[in-house]
Amino acid sequence: MPTSRHAILFVTPFDADTSGVNIGTGRHGFGHVALWSGIVERGKPIVLDSSMTLGGVAFRPLDEMTREKPYSALWLDDRLGDWMFRRTMRCLGAPYDFGGLFRGRKRSDTFTCSGLICCALPIQLEQRCRPKRGPVSPNDLARGLGVPKWSSTP
Numbered sequence: 001m002p003t004s005r006h007a008i009l010f011v012t013p014f015d016a017d018t019s020g021v022n023i024g025t026g027r028h029g030f031g032h033v034a035l036w037s038g039i040v041e042r043g044k045p046i047v048l049d050s051s052m053t054l055g056g057v058a059f060r061p062l063d064e065m066t067r068e069k070p071y072s073a074l075w076l077d078d079r080l081g082d083w084m085f086r087r088t089m090r091c092l093g094a095p096y097d098f099g100g101l102f103r104g105r106k107r108s109d110t111f112t113c114s115g116l117i118c119c120a121l122p123i124q125l126e127q128r129c130r131p132k133r134g135p136v137s138p139n140d141l142a143r144g145l146g147v148p149k150w151s152s153t154p
Contacts, residue, residue, distance in 0.1 A: 005037060005038030005078070005081065006035070006036065006037050006038065006075070006076040006077075006078065006080070006081020006082070006084065006085065007035075007036045007073040007074060007075050007076060007081075008033060008034075008035055008036075008073070008074045008076065008117055008141070008145070009033065009034050009035070009036055009047060009062070009065075009066075009071050009072070009073055009074075010029075010030040010032075010033050010071055010072045010073075010074065010138055010141070010142050010147055010150075011030060011031060011032040011033065011034075011065065011066050011069060011070075011071040011138070012029060012030060012031065012069045012070045012071060012150055013029075013030075013031035013032075013069070014031065014032075014066065014067040014069040015067070017031070017052075018031025018032050019031060021137055021138065021139075022138075022139065024137075025137035025138070025139040025140060026137075026139045026140075026143070027139075028138075028139035028142050028143055028149050028150065029139070029142075029149050029150025029151065030072070030138040030139050030142050030147075030150060031138060032051070032065065032066075032113050032138055033113050033114050033117050033138040033141055033142075034047040034048060034049035034050075034062075034065055034113060034117070035047060035048045035049075035084060035085065035088055035116075035117060035120070036048075036062065036073075037081060037085040039059070041061075044061045044062065044063060045061070045062040046059050046060065046061055046062065047059070047060060047061075047062050047065055048085070048088050048089070048092070048116075049065055049113060049116075050091075050094070050096055050097075050111040050112060050113045050115070050116045051065075051096065051113060052096055052098070054096070055095065055096055056093065056094050056095040056096045056110070056111070057088070057091045057092050057093060057094045057096075057111055057116060058092065058093070059092075070150070072142075072147055072148070072150060074145055074146075074147050080122070083120075083122075084117075084120040084121065085120075087119070087120040088116060088117075088120045091111055091116060091119075094109055094110060094111055095109075095110050096110065096111065096112070097110035097111050097112050097115055112135060112136075113138065114135070114136045114137050114138050114140065114141055115135065115136060117141055118130060118136045118140075118141060125144070125145065128144040128145075129141050129143075129144030129145065130144075
């Protein structure tokens with residue numbers, strides 16, 4: 001069990017939208033991403049996320065985000081996790097970046113799920129994760145950060 005309380009959570013596709021993200025961005029196995037920083041409410045882990053459903057950056061229960069589908073956790077050391085959490089907290093309440101789904105991030109005050117996580121990374125990691133063209137996706141983040149491709153077979 002990791003000693004850190006911080007993790008980037010990569011969620012397997014759970015609907016048409018997240019399946020489309022996975023297929024359209026290289027089929028690495030992920031369709032959504034969020035940050036967990038050890039917050040638990042009423043016995044449930046709470047993640048910091050950005051989604052169309054939420055209308056932007058907000059907290060929500062992990063099981064609501066994953067819709068009970070599998071996910072992979074990239075555990076962060078506490079120093080990096082604390083730093084990323086502080087950076088994402090500054091974005092709390094920011095609207096969802098509908099345009100960023102198609103053309104890449106143009107504004108600094110709106111976020112997709114992967115745009116939120118990418119912008120919270122230190123610059124050297126952000127550069128490793130961002131594609132040359134188009135928006136950053138959960139699969140780009142997973143590849144750039146070394147998260148193995150998801151496979152439903154053992």
